[in-house]
Every structure is written in structure tokens, then in C-alpha cells.
Amino acid sequence: MKVVTIATTDLRRLLHWRANIFFLFVLPMLLILLLGAAFGASEKARIGVLGANEGRLARQFVAALGARPSTELHRYTSADALQQAVARGRVDAGLEFPAGYDARLQQGRGVTIGYFARPNSVAQQLRATVQSVAAEQSRTLAAAQVIQRDLKASFASALARAQAAAATTPRVLVQLSAPDGSAYRTTAGRFDSGASTQVLLFVFLNSLSGAAFLIETRRLGIARRILSTPTSTGTLVAGQLLGRLAVALLQALIIVLGSLLFFGVNWGEPLGTAAVLVSFCLVGTGAAVLLGSLFASEQQAGPVALLLGLGLAALGGSMAPLEVFPNTARTIAHVTPHAWANEAFSKLLKHGGDLVTVLPQVGVLLAFAAVAVTAAVWRLRHSLTV
């Protein structure tokens, strides 16, 4: 019971500071919003089109592109307007059909379509989509030209026969799945990725910042006074650990519920997500108590907390996705708990994973937590009894 008294007092002290409401709730929500707006992928990739009325073939191209489930078409009437739309992020990419598109193709000449895009992964995926539509039209045109030449038919008639044949020709389909054969979710909400990375960043950063509470308790002689009551050192240490864990869990809960409520973030399979978050909170708890037991003043611990909180988050993929890291950097990233947690969230949120899928990552996180908590308990006991 005394453990709970110490822990709840820790939590109460945290909430006494109005500024903490900002750091616990407002700032994470703000960052999720900003990251989602700047880098998040929407349900559909937006593509701006110019010159779609250049002829029947151009219209067919655009129609085929628009029929793809992951694209959303926006039509523009001038090159300036389209370029501005891409530059300002109103669309992810722009597609410009040259004048005489149909005529050149009917004459059997090559045509170059202009494609310009924002430097992000959505635009890269969109480029592949555009290329596949172009390849499909090229194949149909090639068949039409063969028919036109062999049967001495008009281009329009040959194209119609080629298109009819293409509609009935068996196609090679590619089915996407995860390595274990489970369904592969390729689309995540605009804010999903930002929310999962920010929950890790803030849980760890605010846990480490909370080390100041432990130091203050010791510096003011309160820890010593607690030990003069019928309270054992073990109870005090357990209370302080539980207090830090409560703060970490509160932070996680605020971000999960807040992002769910305000941004409709999909947190994936609840058990898996809970396992990742709890194990990561345990790591944060151990790190916070260890930091709090290593330093003698809040002024010493503060910059270290900030450095570790932001540094490990950056290294572990909470500021940029691990997928864009070079192989060596990605390997190095796994010295941080953030990388393992981000990897687990990637499985849960992007690939429809569940608790079983993320067990290896959760296991590693628990190992991190065990090491951190053990070292923290040893150091804290030492600092309390010296």
C-alpha cells in the first residue's frame, strides 16, 4: 500500500504543474497533426492531370489511372497551375500530356508524358502506378498496330479489336501478403505513422524528464525522511518505480486515446499494441530511475534527459521511418528500444500484425526493460542508503 502512496504522490506532483499538461497532451497532439499533414499518406494518392483532353487515347489513359483504387484525379488547365499544386502539396504528383498525344501514337511514333512529383514515398509509389498504366496502353497500341498492319484495317478498328482482345486475355495478377501469408495492408491513415512514432518519443522523453522528481525527492531530504518512517528501502524504490511507470503509461494512454479521438488513428490489434506500449513504458521507467539515481541535481540531469530522449528517438526511427535508413544505419538503430518498438508498430499498423507477430520485438523490449530496471534499482538503493 505504501508503494501506491509513493507512486500516486509522484503522479499528483506531475499534474500539479500546469506546464506538464502541455507537454503530456497538447504538444504530442500538435506534432501528430503536423507530421500527418506534412508527411502522412492519405487514403488515396492525389495526381494532377494536364492535357487529358488531347484525344481518345489520352482520355483512356487518364480513365485507367483514375480507375486504380489508390489514386485520386485532379484536373488542371495550365502547366503553371499544376506545378504550383504539386509544389504546395495540394497533389502528390503531376502528369502532363503533350500536345498531339493521340496523333503521334496513331502514327506509330513515341510520346513522352511529363511526370513531376514531390520528393516523398507517396510520389514514388504513384510513379509506379503511372508507369504500369502507360505499359498497359503501350501493349494495347502494339497489338493494334500489328492488327492494322496484318489486316490492313484502320487504326480505330484495330485498336477496338486489340482492346476487346485485351479485355478477355488472362492477366498475371500479383497478390501481396506478409511473409507469413497474412494479408498485407498497404495503406495506413495519414496520422497513423506519426502517432505511433510520437507516442514512443514522448513516453521516453517525458519519462526521462521525470527523473528530476526523483532527484528533487533525494536532494530535499524527503527520501531520507521517508526512510525514517516505517518504510523499507525496497518499498521506497518500488514506489518510485511504480510512480515513473504510471507517468509513462499515462502519457501513452493520452496519446493513444487523443489520436484516436481527434485524428481517427488506427492503433491496430489492441493486445499487440498494448504489449508494445507497456513493454516500452517499462524501458522508459527503468531509464528514468537510472538517470535519476545517477545525477545529483536536476540541472545536471535535464540536458542529459533531453539529449537521450531526442537522440534515441531520432536514431530509433521516431523522427524518420526506419524504412528510409540505409542498411548499416538501420542495424545500428536497433541498439535503441525505439527501433524495436517502431518495428513492432510497423507490423501492427501497416501489415495488420497481432500480438503473436510482435512477440519478438516485445521480448527484446522486455529485455531492455529488465536491464534498465535492474541497474536503476541497484543505483537507486545505493544513492538512498549512502
Next chain:
Amino acid sequence: MVALPLRPATTAQASSENYVPCAWRSPDEADMSAWEVSPMAALRTVDAGVKGAPVGPLVHGPVLECRELHKRFGDVEAVHGVSLQIAAGETYGLLGPNGAGKTTTISMACGLLEADRGEVIVAGRPLTTRSVAAKAAIGYVPQELAIYPDLSARENLRFFARLYGLSAAAANARVEEVLAVIGLAERAREPTKNFSGGMQRRLNIGIGLLHRPQLLILDEPTVGVDPQSRNAILESVEALSAEGMAVLYTTHYMEEAERLCDRIGIVDLGELKAEGTRAELVALVGEHDRVTLEGTGDLEAAARACKSLSSVRAASVQDGGVQLIVDSARSVLPELLRTATDAGLAVSAVEVDEPDLETVFLHLTGKALRD
């Protein structure tokens, strides 16, 4: 020169006649009138449901017994063979300069520091840093303000009440009592960082009283306190002792030790140089009281007449007055005045110079207390 009323140096429970009502008031709180509360009221109020609180009959024998305590920090021997006993209702003062070993001694006495050698017994139970149950008998008031600055007085008290083992209901009731005792009931909801130094100091002491301990250990509780709050703290300690609480009080203020303590231990360089009542300590160093009678008339005849009294060791005429060396100025003064008057001296002023603890300390350690 001192003329402080000393309480009888008894180790038995003091009578209620010694009770001093307490009204803590500091300049910044002059508008508060609801504080004139007896510190004893809270101690007398039994809160049912207190788990592990040392309510009930006082222990037979000493409440605190330290036997041959030794503590070394590296090359420095902070405490060397300190032994002392404190009975219920007794206030024992550890008097010594900063760095004498007082705090180290009381850290061992309240189970915060493990002795290298020696033994501490509290309320009949051996005490070490791991003796959780034995600590329930102790109320420790540290020298520093060990309170959460961002929590209110009530939250601080409730937190420690729970750590002292009081149930939630008992803690709530007891907290309100203690808030009244320390005069903070009306500001109980404010963060303690807004309090004056005196108010924080009172809260610091109040925490040590929450579980009505058998032994109260106060480590220099008046350091940095304004005169009014200081006086109130001293009155409170007197009252607690009168109620039967054993008090271990460390100070480097001689006046506090003389006023509060039934027995005093003089500590220097980690050693207990001497202990006893004030009178015993003074006698130990062989000092005598000095009485100067000033007036007009036959000074020589007055000196001769006084010298014939058995309690007068020496008499002489100096600087227009009669100077007398006596065993106990307090007991012999009426007889001296009568004798001098009968001898023809019209006494206009009397000056009594009693040897004080400063003198004793100087004699025992070769240095002044404030060195």
C-alpha cells in the same frame, strides 16, 4: 549571565503543570487568530484505527538507548563511542558545534545510518536501517525542510501519515489535528513553496508528530527561524516532553539547550565529552557563581559579614561594590542581602554571574561553542 528557569531534571513523566499553551504566530501571519491551539490537544486525541502507531502505555526503561556507537567515513571518525539513554518525558540535548557528530549520531539513533559498531535500542527494540517496525516509535524532524514544495501542507501531511502506517480515515483525521496544532489549518491547501520559512519549519515538525511517536528526534529545528516561530517551537517541545514524549534535541545554541533539556550531552569531534543536568555539568568543571552587591554604606563591613556565611567562599571590595564567590547564588542570595544590609550596606543593585554551558564547553573542549 543567565537567569533561565530550569525544569527539574527528572526522567519520570512530567506533570501536567509543566504544560505550556502554544500560540504560534509569525509577523507575516498576524491576521490569523485561530491558531491558539494547544499542541497537546492533538496528542491527547486518540485516533482509532492507527496501525502500528505507538499509542498506549509508555515503555519501561529508556525509550532510546545508544550503546557505544561508532561511525567512520573514510579517514574521519565521525562518532566515537557515544552512549546515551533517554527516558519517557525526558528531553536530552546534544550540544556541540557544527561538525561535532550530532547529526551522524541521530542518524544512527533513528535508523537512517548503520553504525560501524554499537547498538541502538528504541522502545525496547533493536534498531538498524532495516528495522521497519522499530521506526514506528520514532518521529524524526530533520534539519532540512524535507517537504514537497509543490504539494500543499495537507497533501504533505497525508503522504507521511500514510507512510507512518495510519489508515486513510485515521490519516485524514490526524492531519486536520496536526494542521490545527501547527497553525496551518487555514492555509492547508496552498503549495508549501508559498509558505514563509517559519511556516515550513512548523510543517516540518508537524510531520514528525503525525503518529504520536514515543521518541521525537529534532535535528536543529530552529535553524533559520524567526524569533517568534523559534519561541513557539521551543514551547511546543517543552509541552510534548511534559506530556511524556522522550525528546532528543540537537542544537548548537546554548540557550536552547539550557531552556529545554533535562540532561545535556556535550559533543565534540565525535565524542560525548560529558553529560548530565546543567547543574551537574557546571559542577563537573568546578566553577562557582559570582555575586556583586552595589550600594552605599560600609562596604568593608558588609564584605566581612558575608564572608562569615558558610556558602560564601570569598568576599572582597572591588570597584565600589562587594564581590562574593558563592556555591549557588540562587539559594544564598536572600541571606546575602539580609547580611549585607544588617552590616550597614544600602544595596542598590545586585548582579549574579552564573557559569553557563559556554563556560563548560570551553572547559571541556578548549574552544568556544560557536567556533
